[in-house]
Amino acid sequence: MKGNSQKTILVTGGAGYIGSHMCVELLQTGHQVVVLDDLSNSNPKSLQAVERITQKTLTFVEGDIRDTRILTNLFETHNFSAVLHFAGLKAVGESVEHPVQYYDVNVNGTLKLVDAMAAAACKTLVFSSSATVYGIPEQMPISECSPTAAINPYGRSKLMVEEVLRDLYASDPTWRISLLRYFNPVGAHASGEIGEDPHDVPNNLMPFISQVAVGRRDQLNVFGDDYGTPDGTGVRDYIHVVDLAKGHLKALQHLADTPKLAIHNLGTGNGYSVMDAINAFERASGRKIPYQVVERRAGDAATSYADPRKANQELGWQAEYDLERMCADAWRWQSNYPNGFRD
Ligand code: NAD
Ligand code: UDP
Numbered sequence: 001m002k003g004n005s006q007k008t009i010l011v012t013g014g015a016g017y018i019g020s021h022m023c024v025e026l027l028q029t030g031h032q033v034v035v036l037d038d039l040s041n042s043n044p045k046s047l048q049a050v051e052r053i054t055q056k057t058l059t060f061v062e063g064d065i066r067d068t069r070i071l072t073n074l075f076e077t078h079n080f081s082a083v084l085h086f087a088g089l090k091a092v093g094e095s096v097e098h099p100v101q102y103y104d105v106n107v108n109g110t111l112k113l114v115d116a117m118a119a120a121a122c123k124t125l126v127f128s129s130s131a132t133v134y135g136i137p138e139q140m141p142i143s144e145c146s147p148t149a150a151i152n153p154y155g156r157s158k159l160m161v162e163e164v165l166r167d168l169y170a171s172d173p174t175w176r177i178s179l180l181r182y183f184n185p186v187g188a189h190a191s192g193e194i195g196e197d198p199h200d201v202p203n204n205l206m207p208f209i210s211q212v213a214v215g216r217r218d219q220l221n222v223f224g225d226d227y228g229t230p231d232g233t234g235v236r237d238y239i240h241v242v243d244l245a246k247g248h249l250k251a252l253q254h255l256a257d258t259p260k261l262a263i264h265n266l267g268t269g270n271g272y273s274v275m276d277a278i279n280a281f282e283r284a285s286g287r288k289i290p291y292q293v294v295e296r297r298a299g300d301a302a303t304s305y306a307d308p309r310k311a312n313q314e315l316g317w318q319a320e321y322d323l324e325r326m327c328a329d330a331w332r333w334q335s336n337y338p339n340g341f342r343d
Contacts, residue, residue: 008032009252010080012065012113013087014058015042017196018128018185018241022084023050023058024194025245033058034078036065037087041199043341049193065109068116075120082124082176082252083117085110088157091203092132092299095154106157107164114168123259124176125165126251131183131237131267131304133159140271141307144181144263151299162263169261176255183237183267183306185244187326188333195333196241197340205277206238206326210334213287220289222274224296229303233274237267237305240321240329250315267306268319276323284327285335 009026013019014035020042026033027050035047035058047060063070065087088106089095095102110127117123134142135149150156162179169175186206188195202208211217225232247266254262272280278289311317321329 008034008078008080010034010036010074010078010083012036012083012085013042013128015039015044015046015060016086017042018182018244019084019086020046020050020194021189021241022086022245022248023047024053024189025242025249027054027056027058029249034074034080035060036063036070036074038062038064041089043197045341046194046197053189053191053193066105066112068112071112071116072119075116075122080120080122082126082255083113083122084126084248085113086128088128090154092152092154093203095157096152099153102153102157103160106154107160110161110164114165123172123174124252124255126178126180126248126255127161127165129158129162129179129181130155131181131265131306133162133181134304136301137304140303141269141305142265143307144265144310166261174259175261176259177261178251178255179261179263180247180251181263181265182244183239183265183304185241186238187240187242187321187329189242190329190332192329192332192336195330195337195340197337205236205274206281206330209278209281209289210330212289213281213285213331214334214338216338218290220278220291221294222291223294223300225293226296227302229273231273231275234300235271235273235303235305237269237271238277238323238326239266239268239319240326243268243319243321247311247315247317250311250317254315262314264311264315265306265308266311266317266319267308269306269308270323271303271305272323277327280323281327281331284324285331
């Protein structure tokens with residue numbers, strides 16, 4: 001039987017880092033939540049923690065977004081008002097080694113999902129895109145009009161999905177599609193009960209720093225200190241994961257007004273260097289972060305930060321939390337659960 005709530009949201013990849021924070025915000029704003037996740041990069045304990053934080057329950061379906069049978073069954077069982085599509089593979093280096101797998105999960109998986117949505121006449125979709133679609137940007141800050149130029153299979157898979165969704169909207173303008181280009185999501189829920197829990201060695205700066213702080217890793221490698229930035233290290237726009245999740249709620253409201261395809265950057269507009277991040281984490285944790293400077297990482301931009309004005313003007317959204325708060329919340333999670341959800 002179809003669920004009768006008009007506010008049931010399907011969250012693909014909802015057990016993951018960003019998805020689990022999204023589930024908290026959705027449940028706290030009165031939505032019903034169904035999560036579809038194959039747990040390839042997450043642990044179901046994240047969803048138990050979401051239920052503890054919110055004192056509400058959600059429905060979890062373990063499965064692959066490429067599995068048409070599961071998708072059909074889900075859309076027959078529930079009356080989804082929207083889909084928030086987080087499920088995907090996200091490691092740049094791995095995408096270079098396994099491009100076909102990346103295109104299969106990220107692109108083919110999205111095709112299967114929108115097919116099932118169309119069949120069920122559920123045409124509201126928020127897609128997790130990334131600032132990586134801007135490649136090595138020439139001008140700062142990066143606005144939504146900046147040229148796109150992905151430089152690795154992961155980035156290309158995000159751009160391909162964006163193009164697929166634009167074509168879909170052009171063919172049927174009753175769709176409501178939001179492409180959210182995230183800058184660098186970091187931090188954790190203030191409860192310290194959910195946070196980033198990479199299965200492998202972290203590729204990203206903040207989870208690596210946080211694992212050094214807690215003693216799981218000896219030291220951080222700083223990838224280059226000879227960039228044309230104030231201290232020579234790479235500059236990024238770190239955004240608190242809870243601010244990011246709140247941006248999705250605003251995007252859903254924006255889609256509710258009229259059918260559209262909208263593109264928004266989700267960033268703070270502030271750039272911080274690797275050294276800024278190390279220093280802020282040391283203050284938040286009271287721990288020393290040993291580091292050594294090594295070669296630049298191939299394909300890294302010197303600087304990347306958002307022009308967030310479009311999201312501010314059109315969605316009425318603005319990031320609230322600063323770098324200190326991002327580090328404090330990340331540290332609360334990491335120090336509560338030094339081994340993440342395996343504890
Ligand atoms: P994550 O790996 O923590 O979450 C992704 C979730 O999707 C995981 O729970 C994983 O098990 C699940 N998943 C993977 N393949 C699946 C499949 N075939 N079927 C069902 N579930 C599957 O990653 P995250 O950081 O939460 O990222 C969420 C989304 O945001 C991804 O699409 C990612 O590309 C995008 N994004 C992330 C960042 C970032 O820095 N974290 C930046 C920009 C964009
Ligand atoms: N970085 C680093 N050491 C690491 C991981 C990242 O010095 O172990 C640097 C990286 O070169 C970049 C910044 O930290 O300047 C952010 O990197 P991350 O991978 O988190 O984000 P992205 O480069 O994908 O925006």
